[in-house]
Amino acid sequence: MRPPSRTQSALRCPLNHVLGTEANVRVMRALSLSDIPISIPEIARLTLLQPSGVARVCEKLEDVVEALRKPRE
Numbered sequence: 001m002r003p004p005s006r007t008q009s010a011l012r013c014p015l016n017h018v019l020g021t022e023a024n025v026r027v028m029r030a031l032s033l034s035d036i037p038i039s040i041p042e043i044a045r046l047t048l049l050q051p052s053g054v055a056r057v058c059e060k061l062e063d064v065v066e067a068l069r070k071p072r073e
Contacts, residue, residue, distance in 0.1 A: 021057075023047070024061065027049070
């Protein structure tokens with residue numbers, strides 16, 4: 001997903017600031033609204049993103065989840 005043409009306000013789009021990009025927000029919303037596991041092509045259809053971009057977002061989000069699951073030392 002290309003960067004936005006103009007800077008987005010953290011007040012109007014707070015999740016973009018927290019999660020890093022609008023694509024991350026779109027994927028997280030699609031996943032949170034689904035009651036069943038969904039595939040990358042289905043996420044891409046729901047979010048209007050390219051499947052390759054969705055796959056990259058999912059890999060990054062997986063890394064975040066794994067980091068959160070590791071016990072703190």
